Amino acid sequence: MSEVIVITSGKGGVGKTTTSANVGTGLAMLNKKVVLIDTDIGLRNLDVVLGLENRIVYNLVDVVEGNCKVSQALIKDKKYPNLFLLPSAQTRDKTSVSPEQMKKLTDELRNDFDYILLDCPAGIEQGFKNAIAGADRALVVTTPEVSAIRDADRIIGLLAANELKQTDLIINRLRMDMVKRGDMMNVEDVCEILAIPLIGVVPDDEQIVVSTNQGEPLVGSNALAGQAYMNICHRVLGEEVEFLDLDKKEGVFSKLAKIFK
Amino acid sequence: MSLMDFFKKKSSGDIAKDRLKLLLVSDRSNCSPELMEKIKNDIIEVISKYMEIDADGLDISITQTESDSNNGSVPALYANIPIKEMHHDSKKN
Amino acid sequence: MIQPVIIKSNRFGINLKMDPDMEFRDLMTEITSKFIESADFFKNAKFAITFEGRELTEDEESEIIHTIQMNTDIEIVCVMESGTAEEKRMEAVVKNIIEHREVPINSEKNITPTENTIENPYELASIYKGTLRNGQAIDSEASIVVVGDVNPGASVSAAGNVIVLGSLKGNAFAGHNGDDNCFVYALDMNPMQIRIADAIGRSADNENGLFKGIKNKKKKKEESITAQIATAIDGRILIEPALSQLFDRI
Numbered sequence: 001m002s003e004v005i006v007i008t009s010g011k012g013g014v015g016k017t018t019t020s021a022n023v024g025t026g027l028a029m030l031n032k033k034v035v036l037i038d039t040d041i042g043l044r045n046l047d048v049v050l051g052l053e054n055r056i057v058y059n060l061v062d063v064v065e066g067n068c069k070v071s072q073a074l075i076k077d078k079k080y081p082n083l084f085l086l087p088s089a090q091t092r093d094k095t096s097v098s099p100e101q102m103k104k105l106t107d108e109l110r111n112d113f114d115y116i117l118l119d120c121p122a123g124i125e126q127g128f129k130n131a132i133a134g135a136d137r138a139l140v141v142t143t144p145e146v147s148a149i150r151d152a153d154r155i156i157g158l159l160a161a162n163e164l165k166q167t168d169l170i171i172n173r174l175r176m177d178m179v180k181r182g183d184m185m186n187v188e189d190v191c192e193i194l195a196i197p198l199i200g201v202v203p204d205d206e207q208i209v210v211s212t213n214q215g216e217p218l219v220g221s222n223a224l225a226g227q228a229y230m231n232i233c234h235r236v237l238g239e240e241v242e243f244l245d246l247d248k249k250e251g252v253f254s255k256l257a258k259i260f261k
Numbered sequence: 262m263s264l265m266d267f268f269k270k271k272s273s274g275d276i277a278k279d280r281l282k283l284l285l286v287s288d289r290s291n292c293s294p295e296l297m298e299k300i301k302n303d304i305i306e307v308i309s310k311y312m313e314i315d316a317d318g319l320d321i322s323i324t325q326t327e328s329d330s331n332n333g334s335v336p337a338l339y340a341n342i343p344i345k346e347m348h349h350d351s352k353k354n
Numbered sequence: 355m356i357q358p359v360i361i362k363s364n365r366f367g368i369n370l371k372m373d374p375d376m377e378f379r380d381l382m383t384e385i386t387s388k389f390i391e392s393a394d395f396f397k398n399a400k401f402a403i404t405f406e407g408r409e410l411t412e413d414e415e416s417e418i419i420h421t422i423q424m425n426t427d428i429e430i431v432c433v434m435e436s437g438t439a440e441e442k443r444m445e446a447v448v449k450n451i452i453e454h455r456e457v458p459i460n461s462e463k464n465i466t467p468t469e470n471t472i473e474n475p476y477e478l479a480s481i482y483k484g485t486l487r488n489g490q491a492i493d494s495e496a497s498i499v500v501v502g503d504v505n506p507g508a509s510v511s512a513a514g515n516v517i518v519l520g521s522l523k524g525n526a527f528a529g530h531n532g533d534d535n536c537f538v539y540a541l542d543m544n545p546m547q548i549r550i551a552d553a554i555g556r557s558a559d560n561e562n563g564l565f566k567g568i569k570n571k572k573k574k575k576e577e578s579i580t581a582q583i584a585t586a587i588d589g590r591i592l593i594e595p596a597l598s599q600l601f602d603r604i
Contacts, residue, residue: 042489043489044507051559053506053507053546054546054547054556054557054559055547055556056547057554078559090488090489090507091489091490091491091509215559
C-alpha cells in the first residue's frame, strides 16, 4: 500500500527540502520505491540538494500540462535505483498547477511507488494547497525558534482542517549546547506546545551544509544528523526506534536544574 | 515560579516558551490584542466597584488548562489582579 | 498569413512584417500588443526598422514608430527602405534554406559579411545584454547572442546557434527546431546542460555546475579561460576549445 507524505513547515528555511531529500533517500535505502516531488514551482531546489540538477529535461508543470508523460519527467537517482525525482518548473509560478491536478498526479503515482514524498513550499498559499491536496499524512518540520514554531502551529491547524490521516513533528537544527545553557527550547518544550507526535529530532550539523554542497544526502552516514534522518525513515515505516542520545550529553548541571524545579 | 529563578535570571529558552504559549493561544482562538485590552478595561471597571486595584500591575491572558470533562486542554482566561486596598464600605451596599 | 504581424530580426535591426489586407486600425492594435509582449526581450535596444508586407504612408509609418516607442524602451534610430532587390534576393534564399533545412558551409570564396548573411539564416542573431538569472529563459527563432552570463537555472534557447559572451553556467539549447548542425559557444563553458537538436549533454556529476565555480576559482585565475564550443556528433554533445581550425567544420 502506498503512502503520500507532504513535508511542510510554514516558515521558510527550516529544512523542508533537506528533510525531503534525506527521508526520501533513506526510504529508498530501506528498499522502498520512492518518488520525491518538488512542488515549489518557481524556486526549485530539491534537484540541487540531490545533485540531479543537470538531468532535468521535463518538469512537474510539463507533466500536468500533458507536454510529456510522467515517466519521461521522472529522474532516477545517481546512487539508488529505487529513488526518483519529479522536479519543479523554474520559469513558471504556483498558479500553473491546481490542487485537483496534484491529487490526480499523486493518485497516478500510487500505482508505481511505495512512498510519494512532496516537498512543500514555504507559506500557506496556493503552493501549500497544491502540496497537501493529495497527501495522506504530513511531516511538519520546525526548528526550536519562536517564529518557526508559531508557523508550524498554524500549519498543523490547516492540516487538521484538511483531514490528513496523520501529522508528525520533526524538530530540526537542535543545538544541544544552547539547550544546555537554557538558550534554546528543548524537545519537550516544543512538543508540549505543538502537541503532535514527535517522529524525529535532527541536531544542527555542519555536515548538512557539506552534503548539500556535494548534492548527496547525509542520511545513513555516521554523522549525527545522518543517523537522525535514518531513524525518522524507520519510524515512517512504523518501526519503533529509540530517539538518539542527544540528551545524554545534557550533563550534570541541567539535571540538577530539573531537580530544583 | 521555580526555585531556579532565585539563582539565575530566566533563560531565553524559557522566555521563548512562555511567550509562545501565550501567543499561540491567542493565535488559535483568534483573540486580538485589542479585544484583550477591552476585556482588561471591563474587568478593572467591575472589580474597582468593590476594591482598589493596581490597574498597571493587572495582567490578563488566555492560557491552556486541562479540561475536567475530556482529556484535552482548553483555553482559559487567566487574570492576575493586585489589590491595593479593600473598599470596606462596599460591603454596606 | 497566419499571424497578422510578425517581428523578425535582421542584421540591421528589426523587420516588421504586416498583413497586407487588414484594416490599418486593427493592424495597429496587433502591432501594439506584439511589441508589448516582446518589450522585455528587446529591452532598450537601438534598432533600425524595416516595413514589409504592405505599402505604408508616411503618417502610418510614424504612427507605428510612435506606438513602439510609447510601449517599449526600444529606440528606433532609422527606418530602412524595404523591397530593394537585395532584400528580395535575401528573402528568397532564406526561404529556400528554411524549407530545405540546410545550413550552407562557409567556403573561402564568399567571406564578405553581406553574402554570409544571405546564405545562413542562423547568422541573423538576437542580442541579449545582461546576466540571465535562475528562472529566466530567452528564446529566439534565429541565433542568439548573450552579452553577459547565463547563471545556473537560466536557459537560452534558439532555432540557430547560441553564443554566450560570458560564462555559461545554466542551460543552452541550440537548434531547437531540430537542426543538429547548430552549435553552442561560450567564453567560459561551464554549463549544467547543453542540448543541440535531439542530443542532450549534462555536466559531470562530480563537478556540479553550481559549485564547480567556487572550488576552481583559484585555479581559474592562474589558468586563462579558453572559449569552448559545443557541437552535436552522432547524437552526443562534444565540447572542445574553440580553435581556429574548428571553424571550418561548423
